[in-house]
Structure formats: structure tokens, C-alpha cells
Amino acid sequence: MEKFTTLQSRAIPLHIENVDTDQIIPARFLKATDRKGFGDNVFRDWRYHKDGTINHDFVLNDPKFTGSILVAGDNFGCGSSREHAAWAITDFGFKVVVSSFFADIFKGNALNNGLLPIQVTETFLETLLTQIEKHPETIIEVNLENQTIEAKDLGLSSHFEIDPYKKTCLINGYDDIDYLVNNIKLIEAFESQKTY
Amino acid sequence: MGKTLFDKVWDSHVVNTIENGPQILYIDKHLIHEVTSPQAFNELEDRGIPILRPDQIVATADHNTPTQDQDQPIKDELSRKQLAQLSENCKKNNITLYELGHQYNGIVHVMAPELGVTQPGMTMVCGDSHTSTHGAFGAIAFGIGTSQVAQVFASQCLLLKKPKSLRVTVNGNLNYGVLPKDVILYIISKLGTNSGTGYFCEYAGNVFEEMSMEGRMTVCNMSIEMGARGGMIAPDQTTFDYVEGREFAPKGDAFDEKVAYWKTLPTDADAQFDKEYHFDAQDIEPMVTYGTNPGMGIKISEYIPEVSDASFEKSLKYMNFKKGESLINKPINFVFIGSCTNSRIEDFRVAANYIKGKKKADNVTAWLVPGSKQVEAQIIQEGLKTVFEDAGFELRQPGCSACLAMNDDKIPQGEYCVSTSNRNFEGRQGQGSRTILASPLVAAATAVEGKIIDIAKQLASASSALIN
Numbered sequence: 001m002e003k004f005t006t007l008q009s010r011a012i013p014l015h016i017e018n019v020d021t022d023q024i025i026p027a028r029f030l031k032a033t034d035r036k037g038f039g040d041n042v043f044r045d046w047r048y049h050k051d052g053t054i055n056h057d058f059v060l061n062d063p064k065f066t067g068s069i070l071v072a073g074d075n076f077g078c079g080s081s082r083e084h085a086a087w088a089i090t091d092f093g094f095k096v097v098v099s100s101f102f103a104d105i106f107k108g109n110a111l112n113n114g115l116l117p118i119q120v121t122e123t124f125l126e127t128l129l130t131q132i133e134k135h136p137e138t139i140i141e142v143n144l145e146n147q148t149i150e151a152k153d154l155g156l157s158s159h160f161e162i163d164p165y166k167k168t169c170l171i172n173g174y175d176d177i178d179y180l181v182n183n184i185k186l187i188e189a190f191e192s193q194k195t196y
Numbered sequence: 197m198g199k200t201l202f203d204k205v206w207d208s209h210v211v212n213t214i215e216n217g218p219q220i221l222y223i224d225k226h227l228i229h230e231v232t233s234p235q236a237f238n239e240l241e242d243r244g245i246p247i248l249r250p251d252q253i254v255a256t257a258d259h260n261t262p263t264q265d266q267d268q269p270i271k272d273e274l275s276r277k278q279l280a281q282l283s284e285n286c287k288k289n290n291i292t293l294y295e296l297g298h299q300y301n302g303i304v305h306v307m308a309p310e311l312g313v314t315q316p317g318m319t320m321v322c323g324d325s326h327t328s329t330h331g332a333f334g335a336i337a338f339g340i341g342t343s344q345v346a347q348v349f350a351s352q353c354l355l356l357k358k359p360k361s362l363r364v365t366v367n368g369n370l371n372y373g374v375l376p377k378d379v380i381l382y383i384i385s386k387l388g389t390n391s392g393t394g395y396f397c398e399y400a401g402n403v404f405e406e407m408s409m410e411g412r413m414t415v416c417n418m419s420i421e422m423g424a425r426g427g428m429i430a431p432d433q434t435t436f437d438y439v440e441g442r443e444f445a446p447k448g449d450a451f452d453e454k455v456a457y458w459k460t461l462p463t464d465a466d467a468q469f470d471k472e473y474h475f476d477a478q479d480i481e482p483m484v485t486y487g488t489n490p491g492m493g494i495k496i497s498e499y500i501p502e503v504s505d506a507s508f509e510k511s512l513k514y515m516n517f518k519k520g521e522s523l524i525n526k527p528i529n530f531v532f533i534g535s536c537t538n539s540r541i542e543d544f545r546v547a548a549n550y551i552k553g554k555k556k557a558d559n560v561t562a563w564l565v566p567g568s569k570q571v572e573a574q575i576i577q578e579g580l581k582t583v584f585e586d587a588g589f590e591l592r593q594p595g596c597s598a599c600l601a602m603n604d605d606k607i608p609q610g611e612y613c614v615s616t617s618n619r620n621f622e623g624r625q626g627q628g629s630r631t632i633l634a635s636p637l638v639a640a641a642t643a644v645e646g647k648i649i650d651i652a653k654q655l656a657s658a659s660s661a662l663i664n
């Protein structure tokens with residue numbers, strides 16, 4: 001997994017609530033057996049019309065907006081457990097997703113792929129979204145060590161929570177498999193003494 | 197202080213607790229399917245890590261399989277490859293696979309309970325969010341992402357923080373025509389789609405106690421739709437009777453020993469939950485959804501609420517419905533009875549019972565898709581297939597089918613589908629399709645009438661006609 005420490009980038013405002021994983025990556029694109037290439041189809045049915053032409057009204061197709069931070073409405077990533085959603089978002093180039101609420105499984109999937117989900121308050125999110133829409137050139141700074149997200153030009157700043165174990169993993173680029181495999185002895189001991 | 201059912205099962209599976217961090221949770225059973233496993237197999241192979249406990253894994257092919265001509269080679273190349281990859285991975289790693297056409301093949305959440313793989317007190321995972329289904333047996337069962345599939349492959353464990361606990365109690369008598377699907381759609385419509393996030397939910401009260409295992413599975417299945425990672429119902433005699441005698445269930449004395457243990461699992465009277473909700477069974481009526489998340493549900497006899505909110509309005513626009521409108525008499529051209537929510541024998545009995553002696557409306561295309569080969573066999577054996585065919589319905593072969601429309605079973609752009617599945621997200625059943633979630637009874641009635649009807653009213657007048 002790639003390490004994550006700090007990031008400075010412009011952001012893309014996805015001003016929609018309850019974005020579910022079927023929107024992030026529709027099921028018909030789940031037939032691949034590797035992790036790559038899903039970025040081409042991220043938000044597919046919003047980015048393109050049914051006839052395959054580009055939907056210029058969708059924010060990802062708006063040349064005003066660019067960057068590796070996605071700022072999305074409340075309850076992001078609900079629905080299916082497909083990790084393809086996290087792969088599609090990272091493959092497209094995002095490193096951070098900001099929302100006021102994340103669905104459990106999506107959040108876990110994101111963290112397991114070096115994609116940082118930042119949960120902020122609804123008020124902060126709303127201000128951030130409207131400000132980026134007004135000032136697309138705004139630079140956002142994320143500092144994982146200090147657990148802060150800031151838009152200095154706009155005078156916006158917020159602290160965010162993250163599980164300390166997950167934070168260490170992200171900063172060092174470790175994942176859970178490394179940890180678990182190092183504990184196989186303990187696991188085998190548990191198996192031999194199961195009480196149920 | 198007493199413990200909850202969830203506490204008891206969770207605590208007995210903790211291998212270790214990391215200071216200030218997650219716990220290592222031992223997983224008894226790992227279910228896999230073709231869509232979310234290939235990348236996990238690759239990952240392990242790339243890192244040179246073997247699969248620790250292949251005998252605790254059960255595999256099936258379901259998401260991406262055709263529901264017609266299953267004995268023929270699959271036409272879609274990518275689907276064919278994905279299934280071939282699953283077979284190859286299972287063979288290489290000595291994992292039991294019930295592949296397409298096998299007598300035990302089916303949707304993972306239908307076939308595993310049927311085979312007795314699912315048992316009370318277990319921890320179970322699968323790379324699929326509706327793994328919550330298995331909680332109906334008093335197991336801790338939840339969906340995981342592919343990285344976690346790889347973790348379980350490598351260590352038979354997961355690193356997790358213990359979720360908070362939530363209890364939903366429903367007591368009273370259910371109205372005539374109200375099915376388990378209506379109960380859970382009602383609960384989600386009241387609590388919303390993220391009220392359960394961070395929680396594991398227990399369903400309690402006489403309504404669940406009196407439900408069959410099939411009904412309990414329907415309820416637990418949709419726990420994820422209110423954000424909860426899983427749902428559970430205390431194991432009781434109904435559970436034990438269901439498990440007994442199934443292929444992988446313990447036999448003889450071993451079974452009795454297990455039952456004695458399973459009887460210790462229900463929540464203690466003095467246990468505390470982090471959150472509790474209570475509902476009265478009498479308030480529940482047959483339900484339908486009108487929007488693009490499962491929380492947007494109303495009783496069939498109600499009107500779409502008048503909410504002023506951008507995402508609510510976006511959702512109604514997608515569905516082409518108006519605020520304050522009733523869904524009754526809406527013409528419907530597609531009906532789907534299937535998915536891991538409602539594709540068990542009981543669901544087809546309900547549908548057949550309604551359909552018997554009636555005819556499918558001409559405008560309706562209806563797909564009846566059993567959850568497994570075993571359900572399919574039972575449908576035939578009980579003569580339900582003949583009932584369906586006489587009424588102009590076609591029974592398809594098992595699989596996820598139009599629930600997620602990964603195969604050819606797609607609802608066309610702009611069309612409504614009354615569906616017994618669990619998600620009404622935009623495009624879930626095909627690009628531009630519009631899903632209305634409902635019970636198998638409501639779905640069957642829609643297929644016969646060609647439009648949504650007030651089923652409660654129809655049943656009431658039918659029964660009063662009988663009495664007169």
C-alpha cells in the first residue's frame with residue numbers, strides 16, 4: 001500500500017448525498033479479475049449519457065474542477081461491499097474523499113487501499129462544497145499526522161478523527177495482512193483452545 | 197451486567213486485542229463468489245502467502261451467471277472468464293466450489309443456510325454486503341471488501357473494532373398480507389438508511405420469534421440497508437429444527453451438544469443496548485418504495501411524502517414520481533421475484549398461492565428466479581412450476597439475476613420494475629431502470645394486474661366474499 005502523510009491539492013465538489021457504490025462503479029463493470037482500470041468507469045452513468053456521449057453537466061467533466069480530493073455529500077459509499085468502488089476512485093486519481101458521513105464497509109475498503117476518508121461536520125462540508133464551487137482554484141491541505149484539513153485561502157480548517165491503528169498503517173504504508181500474518185502463532189493457539 | 201447475543205458470539209471469537217486499536221476476530225466460515233474474490237487470490241499469490249484454512253471456505257457462482265441455458269457455455273466472454281478463474285482458484289487451493297449447474301449451486305446467502313453451513317454462534321463473512329442474511333441463525337455475519345477477503349484467506353481472521361449494539365423490537369400481531377419483507381421495509385422507512393451505521397442490530401419480539409427461518413433471513417438480509425453491518429435473531433427451536441439434518445450440520449450427539457450451547461446464546465434479560473427502537477406490528481402494512489434508496493418506502497395505501505430537499509427531489513425525478521402521489525394503479529411492465537432477500541421456497545409458495553387460477557397481465561414481463569438449485573427442485577416438486585406456467589410465467593434458473601443486472605437480466609431504461617430484491621438504487625437493475633421494492637405477494641399481484649394495486653384491500657374483500 002502507498003504511504004500517506006500530507007497532500008495539497010485542488011478538490012472536486014460532488015454535491016450529492018447518499019452516493020451509493022452502484023453509482024461509483026455500476027455492476028456491469030465488475031467482471032474484471034484484477035484491480036486496475038476501474039477509474040475509466042468511475043461514476044460511469046453520471047459521466048456519460050446512455051448513448052455514450054459525455055454529460056457536460058456532471059462535475060467530473062467540468063474542466064473548472066480538478067485535483068485529487070473528492071468532496072462529496074452526506075452518507076458516501078452506501079450499498080454494496082464492492083471494493084471496486086474504492087479501486088475506481090483511487091484509479092481515477094483521488095487520494096482523499098471528504099464527506100460528513102461514510103458507510104462502514106466503504107470506509108474500511110478505502111483505508112485498505114490508501115484512500116483517506118475524512119469525516120467532517122455537516123456545516124463544514126456544506127461550506128467547503130459551496131466555496132469550492134465558487135472558487136475552484138482553492139488549494140486544500142490535508143495533514144494526516146496532525147489530522148487536519150485546511151483551505152487557508154478561505155479561512156477554513158477542521159480537525160478529523162481517525163482510528164490510531166489505521167493512521168499508523170496509512171503513514172507507514174502497512175496493511176492488515178502484514179499484521180495478521182505476523183500473528184499466525186497466536187491464531188493457531190486460539191484455534192486449538194476454542195471454547196465454542 | 198448481562199450480555200447480548202452479539203456480545204456472546206463476538207467475545208468468544210476474539211483472538212487478541214491490540215492496545216488502542218482493533219481486535220483480531222476469528223472467522224469460522226468464509227463464503228466466496230466470483231466477483232469479489234479474484235483480486236484477493238491474486239494478492240495472496242503475489243505476496244507468496246498460502247490460504248490458511250481452505251476447508252473453512254465455501255464457494256459458489258451466483259452474481260454473474262446466466263439464468264437461462266446454464267448447461268451451455270456462457271456467451272459473455274468476461275463473465276465466462278470470471279467464472280473460469282473462480283474454478284481455477286478453488287481447484288488450486290482445495291476450496292469446495294458449487295459451480296454453475298451443481299445441484300447445490302445458488303446465491304451464496306441462499307445455498308449456505310440450505311446446506312447447514314450457516315449455524316448459530318458462528319462468525320461468518322463474505323465479500324458481499326448481504327452476508328447479514330446469515331444472522332437469522334444467531335450468527336455474526338457481515339459483508340467485507342476484497343482486501344478483507346485476502347486477510348481471511350491469509351489468517352482466518354479480521355482486524356475489527358467491535359461495533360455498537362442496537363435492538364429493534366416488534367411486538368403484536370401482523371396484519372393479513374404483511375410479510376417479513378414488509379416488516380423490514382417498514383423498519384427501514386422509519387429509521388432511515390444510515391441509522392444503523394456503526395451498529396450490529398438484533399431483532400427481537402414475538403413477530404420475529406414467530407417467523408420461519410426464511411422470513412428471518414429476509415429481515416436480516418436487509419439490515420445493511422439501514423447501514424447496520426449485520427442483523428441477528430436469537431436462535432430457538434425454529435432455528436435448531438431448520439439446521440438439523442442438513443448436509444454440513446453436526447450429527448447425533450454432536451448436534452445435541454451444539455444445541456445445548458446454542459441455547460445459551462440469547463441476550464440476557466439485563467443486557468444493555470446502545471440504542472433501542474420499538475414498533476407495533478399492527479402499524480405495518482404491505483409496503484412499496486417510491487425512491488432510490490430502500491429507506492424511501494411507504495405503505496401501499498399511503499401517498500409519497502412532500503419533502504423539500506434536493507436529494508429527495510432528485511430521487512423523485514429519477515423515478516418520475518410526484519410528491520403527494522399514490523402508487524396505486526401505476527402501470528408496471530416488469531416484475532422480478534428473486535434475489536437473496538426473497539427467492540426461497542416460501543417466497544415462491546406465497547407467489548404461487550396468489551397466482552393460482554389467475555393469468556399474468558399481457559403488458560408484464562415477469563422473471564421468477566429461484567435462489568438455488570435446491571429451491572428450483574422444490575418448486576418443481578411441489579407443483580408450483582406448473583402453477584406459474586399455467587398463468588403465463590416463466591421460471592428461470594438460479595442466480596442473482598436482475599437484482600444487480602450483471603448478467604443479461606436487465607430492466608430497460610425508464611421502465612418500472614416491482615422487485616423483491618433489496619436495492620432500488622439508480623440503475624441497479626439496468627441503466628435508467630426504476631425499481632420499486634416490495635414483497636413477493638405485492639410483486640405477484642402486480643404481475644397479475646399489470647399495475648400496482650392495494651393488496652390489503654383486495655385480500656380483505658376476497659376474504660369477506662368468502663365469509664358471505
Ligand code: SF4
Pocket residue numbers: 258259303304305324326535536537595596597599600617618
Ligand atoms: S441477490 Fe443481489 S443482493 Fe443478493 S447477493 Fe446477489 S447481487 Fe447481492
